[in-house]
Amino acid sequence: MTLVAPARPTGTPLGGPSLAQERKLVTSIPGPKSKALSERKARAVSAGVGIALPVYVAAAGGGVLVDIDGNSLIDLGSGIAVTGVGNSAPRxxxxxxxxxxxxxxxxxxxxxxxxxxxxxxxxxxxxxxxxxxxxxxxxxxxxxxxxxxxxxxxxxxxxxxxxxxxxxxxxxxxxxxxxxxxxxxxxxxxxxxxxxxxxxxxxxxxxxxxxxxxxxxxxxxxxxxxxxxxxxxxxxxxxxxxxxxxxxxxxxxxxxxxxxxxxxxxxxxxxxxxxxxxxxxxxxxxxxxxxxxxxxxxxxxxxxxxxxxxxxxxxxxxxxxxxxxxxxxxxxxxxxxxxxxxxxxxxxxDNLVERAATLGQIMGDRLTALAAVDSRIIEVRGRGAMTAIEIVDPATGEPDAGLTNRVIAACHAQGVILLGCGTYGNVIRLLPPLSIPDDLLLEGLQVLADALAADSAAA
Structure with a gap:
């Protein structure tokens, strides 16, 4: 039997590895089409189902998600560590x-x-x-x-x-x-x-x-x-x-x-x-x-x-x-x-165990360098492609959930998907797909660094 892939609706971007591995914003985040779907969601879906970033996805692959407004976002969440091999991986x-x-x-x-x-x-x-x-x-x-x-x-x-x-x-x-x-x-x-x-x-x-x-x-x-x-x-x-x-x-x-x-x-x-x-x-x-x-x-x-x-x-x-x-x-x-x-x-x-270790080294090096000049980052921790920073008020050492949430929101606005976690709500976790290109990961880390710097300057 010959299997034939179903036809895609006209104008829908291809997913999987065929997606351009780039961050590209063509609207504000969220865009108008995503905002319209958010209104429908509010009318149709239980309010108990929260959403971290209200952009609605049309395609995904490698290290990016493309939303229905045409924005291409760097994915540092992997659907909470689910798409380790990448979205729509060929096999x-x-x-x-x-x-x-x-x-x-x-x-x-x-x-x-x-x-x-x-x-x-x-x-x-x-x-x-x-x-x-x-x-x-x-x-x-x-x-x-x-x-x-x-x-x-x-x-x-x-x-x-x-x-x-x-x-x-x-x-x-x-x-x-x-x-x-x-x-x-x-x-x-x-x-x-x-x-x-x-x-x-x-x-x-x-x-x-x-x-x-x-x-x-x-x-x-x-x-x-x-x-x-x-x-x-x-x-x-x-x-x-x-x-x-x-x-x-x-x-x-x-x-x-x-x-x-x-x-x-x-x-x-x-x-x-x-x-x-x-x-x-x-x-x-x-x-x-x-x-x-x-x-x-x-x-x-x-x-x-x-x-x-x-x-x-x-x-x-x-x-x-x-x-x-x-x-x-x-x-x-x-x-x-x-x-x-x-x-x-x-x-x-595809040797993805080794790839995870490499991604962890990239994240660990960049975040450790960032922590060395930013006393709000009290610790960089994790293993492999499961890395996090814990954020505190440097004056008191107390967890700073407010800063954590502001930084995550700023990254979202710039097209980088990050997730928070921690009992005290003051940890930013990074869970990139193991298929993400190095340059895309580094770009996402730079957006995070810029968000931290901008928040400090605004304080």
Whole structure:
């Protein structure tokens, strides 16, 4: 069968790598067409769905998004670390189109198909550790986290779960309970699922540079006193916290927690939803410290922009639920599985792990030089293509969310997509597609530097 791509509407720019890799503004941001759609959005979509930058996208690829007004914006957000291989990456487009022509859905738990198994095999191969593993596929990161908790509870026969300060694990009821930040994620949505506890995170900037082992023992002491290992099914932790502020724990923190879990029959769950799939300069962030989790949750960068998530873990843990205990109508949808296989192939074939490390070096060097002359940037941190700056009032050292928001807004107005994060709202995170050209990334960083300088001059 010969597959023919559907025709594009006249005047619609091509997406993917064919897009010109340039920043170009032909209207103010947002432009008139985007403003008109924003008015329609207000009438049609729940007000609870917020938008960081109200430009409406017509095409995307490489390191740019093109909006319906014809503006070409530098993308330093990747749809929150989703389009690591770039938007409409060629292998992904080809694989999804071919699958679309075959069938779109059967439900794997009704009439299965081979691509689900192939994705599970790839995850079992790629995730840390050479032990026997099993995987199960879902739709979203929050769904993966929910199921990881469900599996851990079933395996251990215990109920309690420990998450950490500054954590973000999702927006469902259980994952809101695991998430630390109240606004906008939790406020007014309780009560939350029971038997969820919180422990202190290693946050070197804000815990006095506490040694990782000492910080872990502080957390363990609190867990033992307030929860008790005999009641604890699992701890769940992001190896580098995402929404919490790109917090990189001090060396030894994760390893000490893992050792305690192993000694106390507690399941160690790594939430690699934002850090996974080449983002940090390793395929998974756990690899920086040689951490081999019992279970690992993945999503975001797994399928080139299609909705897919997974839980991968030790075979004995993953095989403990009864048949029918895991699943879901859309989990491991064949289109998403085709995209995932093509995405994983792209990461490996195009050496995108190494590319992420290179992008991290570029960002780290430029932002460190900027911080050396701007005392408002108190820290540059992250790994690979997951890099952030934390912004404070230099007179007091207190987090400066106001400045952070002004700088992000100024960058948006100049055609650079940046995202904020952090418990205190004072962190700017950079998550460029791994397909972004160096010169485009440097241009985006210069826009950020100019925005900081302009705000300082206006003060």
């Amino acid at each position: 992904v487009v080809e694989a999804v189109a071919a699958q679309l022509a075959q069938f779109t859905h059967t439900c794997f738990t009704v009439a299965p198909y081979d691509s689900y198994i192939e994705v599970a095999e790839a995850l079992n191969r790629l995730t840390p550790g050479d032990h026997e593993k099993r995987s199960v596929l879902f739709n979203s990161g929050a769904e993966a986290v929910e199921n990881a908790v469900k599996i851990a509870r079933h395996f251990t026969g215990k109920q309690a779960i420990v998450a950490f300060d500054h954590a973000y694990h999702g927006r469902t009821n259980l994952t809101m309970g695991l998430t630390a930040k109240n606004q906008p994620y939790k406020s007014g949505f309780g009560p939350f699922a029971p038997e969820v506890y919180r422990a202190p995170m290693s946050y070197p900037l804000r815990d006095g540079g506490l040694d990782g082992v000492v910080a872990a023992n502080r957390a363990i002491s609190q867990i033992e006193k307030q929860v008790g290992a005999s009641n604890l099914a699992a701890i769940i932790i992001e190896p580098i916290q995402g929404e919490g502020g790109f917090i990189v724990p001090a060396p030894g923190f994760l390893a000490t927690l893992l050792a305690w879990c192993r000694a106390n029959e507690v399941v160690f769950i790594a939430d690699e939803i934002q850090t996974g799939f080449a983002r940090t300069g390793h395929m998974f962030a756990c690899e920086f410290e040689g951490i081999v989790p019992d279970m690992i949750c993945t999503a975001k960068g797994i399928a080139g922009g299609l909705p897919l998530s997974a839980v991968t873990g030790r075979a004995d843990i993953m095989d403990s639920p009864q048949a029918g205990g895991l699943g879901g109508t859309y989990g491991g949808n064949p289109l998403a599985c085709a995209a995932a296989l093509a995405t994983i192939d792209t990461y490996e074939t």
